[in-house]
Amino acid sequence: MVDKKYRIIPEDIKLSRKLDFELLVEWERHRKWILKAAGRMK
Numbered sequence: 001m002v003d004k005k006y007r008i009i010p011e012d013i014k015l016s017r018k019l020d021f022e023l024l025v026e027w028e029r030h031r032k033w034i035l036k037a038a039g040r041m042k
Contacts, residue, residue: 015023
């Protein structure tokens, strides 16, 4: 449990190089948005 609200469940997923890249790009975009919203990135 995370903060007694969210449960993290590990899951194995077969990924391709293309899908891996797309997921990483999407994660980076969301990560930057979160940092900017929290005032930790200019």
